[in-house]
Structures are given as structure tokens and as C-alpha cells.
Amino acid sequence: MAEQTESYTKVTLLPAELLLRVYNALPSLFDAANLRATCHLLRSVWTLHRTVIVDALVIKKIDCYPYARQLLAKGRRGIPVEKKELADNELAMLVRNAATIDGFIGHIERNLVPELKVSGIPQAKRNTIYAGRSTHPPTLTPTERLRVIRASYQMWTILQNDDDTVRKEVFRLRPRQLWYFAELTDWARVAEFPSRNTWQTFQILKASKAALSRMYKELWDCERPFFWNEVPDEEGWGLYVIWDHWQDGLRNLICRRPVGNLEWDREGEPRVEFWDSEEGDELFVEGIYRDV
Template identity: 25%
Template structure:
């Protein structure tokens, strides 16, 4: 971070250097830096797409954040161009997700109990399950939150099209996220009929796509895992992933049946990305 002394001399710093400095920061820090003086803001405004190419590495679930931004009226998610207004909206959205995670970590995560120590050994380095979301769990939460928030903004035909673009794994996780005991994004209080409508739609499409994929009736994952309290969010926890994958990929299927490729139903990227 530039010191205030250097800020006062920012006119003497080449723009190329300032651009590199912006690119090493998080999005909030970059916006704070731009607010320090007129020239720094000017550099950001005039070079936003270039700077964003570096900033985006530090935005969790950036692809899903960009889809939400587009659904909010911003530039298309595949556009390489972004504006200051887009950056401000991305920061606001990420803050709302972070607030939702903080509430979740306060109300839900500490109450997860694992009855067998071998689970702790396998997934948590031999230590008790942490009282907060792990990095991979935060990724799953953030991704699902952005996806559900987007659905709130779309009309019914657009939502139906979006459902068809979701992997089966992600449909499960969005379905669980609908039951989140807090408002989603800019959802007006109390939870509205729109949420109930989404619950019905996602449930119906999830049942349909599961049968279409596996030729079997939909398997509800909640409660399928080994005896543990999942607080209604079974698909998010690290220790539930093996059982969750068995359900999504239907790994109890007839061995004579042609196996479903993981990338068709499970994921194209890891939960660390």
C-alpha cells in the first residue's frame, strides 16, 4: 500500500507502476486507494479493464459474481471491459455475501456436530471440526449465494434457461440455499412469495433432471450422510462431500449401466477455485 507521503507525490509515479500496484490489491483496497487522490482515481478510471484483469484473481467466485453483476444490469459476464460503477457494485455484492457468511458462521456452523473422530482425522487434520466455514465451504456458500441471488432477479423464462445451465451438483446446493434463514441479496423482508416460487421451481427441475440423468427418482441428500446434524445444509460441508458425490453421481447404480461422467453432473472446477 502506498504511504500518505507517496500519495502526495503520486503525480511523479509513472502510470504503469500505479496500475501494477492496483493489480496487487484486493478490490476494496484498490477502491480505497483510488479515493486517496484525484490522479489515482484517474488512473483507475482510465485503465479499469487492464487493472481488473489482475484484481479479479482476488475476487472469490469471480465468474459467478460477474454473472450476478450482469443480471443486475452490468456488462455481460464474458466482457473484458468493466467500469468503476461495476467495481463498486461488485464490492457491494461481495460485502453482502460476507455479511451472510458471518451470520451463517454465528448461527449455523458452530452447531455442526460430528460423532466419529475418524471424520475429523480425514477432513480436518485430526482437529475438531472448526466453528467457522473452511475455505472450500466458503467457496460453496459464496457460489450458491450468488447463483440464488441471480435467480431472484430473473423473470420466469430466464430462470428456466438458467436452471438448464446449472450442473446437478449446483442445483442441489442452490436448493439448500433457498432455505437459508436470512434474506438473499436485496430481497425485501420478510422472505417473499418469490422465494417460495423458486423453491417449487428448483425442486421440480431437480427431480426432473435427476431422473433424466440417472433414470432413477431424485434422492434427497439431507439425511443421506452418516449420522450427523447438517442443519439443513448438508451439501456445503467438507466431510459430507464423499456422500454428496455418491448421491449426485448415483454411484450405487447398476454396474452394467454406462457410468455418468463426473464433469456432466458434479463440477468443472474444484471448490478451491
């Protein structure tokens, strides 16, 4: 007991600046909450520097944080996006939601990535994107991960609406985001994301397919492209457009008039305004509209 008291005394003698560093070095918000409960001094450091600690332990560690906040705003408790100081239980909800999405990513990495071959793409692109490998890395690349996280938050947020609003929200998605969204909603049913209620996911799946059909009718006055083994059954059908090596192909599917499944008009002028750039596009070494 004397040894524990001596250690406790040494900790409380540390200046507040060092105690703040201890907080910021912790792996999670839950560890910070446990540390805060140990003594009055550590609680006062938490109270005084709460914003800095939360920024280090939560906000900077949650990818696509604005989308994570939109999910909280749409949830049962309706926590407004403009609310800057979140309560501890609200921060915990952010962390739990992010962990659920990490679980969805893990499902993709376990079930799809091991079978994904990239040996057929040009060597220059493999060198740039996949460090010359003939197989995909064992985990999603940073840009692939961001696409999945963003679409996952969009799915989860839209699911908070009634069926009529679901369709409206899905139809508002831009072409590139709509493709990622539509593809991942199909896989979400297999992975039981964000819950085992697959009927809810089926609603956004139907809406996304309808939105893709309407998009191609409005943009190109044609049927939407289909992938070679796109089968709407309970087993899902894999993923294509989220991968880094598929971005040039997706760009062509969006910006050129489709003339068949995964074929596009190679002579027509591309409509560049249909494509929204995002972080990581600089990885793609092919010309902007060069066919893959």
C-alpha cells in the same frame, strides 16, 4: 500546513512504478478512488495503469468472478459479460454484491458452524479435511466457501428472471450444483438473502425441489432422497451437502440408485458420469464410491 505540503511533495516525487505499488497495496477499490482524487499525478497513474490496479483490487479479490459477472449481466443495467473495461460504478456494484454474499456466509458461520460436529466421521478424513478436529473450524473451509459463493451467485442471477424462466434456469443445473443450490435456497429465506423479499426466494425454492424430483425420476426412476429433518417451514432446516465431510455421501446419493432416505443401492454399478469434479475433491480421502 508546511509539513503537509512537504509530505505531498515527497509523494509526487516517487516514480510511477512505486505509486502503482501503492495503489496495488490498498485494501479496496474505494481507497484507490480516494487516492486518485488527491492530485493530478496520482490520477494519471490510475488512468495509465487502471487495468492492473482493478485486477489487483477487484478481480483477484472476488471469488467466483465469472459468476459475479453473470450477475451484473442479468441485473437491471444488463452489463454484458464480454465487456472488459468496467466503469467505476460497475466495479463498485461488483464489490457491493460480493459484500452481500459475504454477509450470507457470515450468517451461516454464526448460526450453523458452531453447532456442527465432525467427530463421527473417520479419523483419517478428519486429519485430511479438518486437521484432526472433532468440531468444524469456526469458518467455512475454502472449498465450502466456494460452494456457497457459487450457489449464491446462481440464486441471485436466476432471481433476475420472470417466474417461468426461473424454473427453466434451475432445471438446467447439473446434479451436484442442483443439490447445493436447493439446500442454500432454503437457508437463504432465513438469512434474507439477497433481499428481504422472501417471496422471490420462495420461487427458486419451489423450482429447486421440483428439479430434484425430476432429476431422480429421470436418472433412477425413483423418488428423490430426503434428509431426516427436512421440513419446509420458515425456520429452515440447516445445511448438509455443502460441507467437505459430506461430499462422499453426496456422490453416492447422485451416482447410486437411492433405495430410501440417505440410503443407496450398495450393489449396483455407480454412474460416474452424473458427478462433476470440482476444486478441492482431492481432500476426500475415502475411495471414490466407498460408503461413508
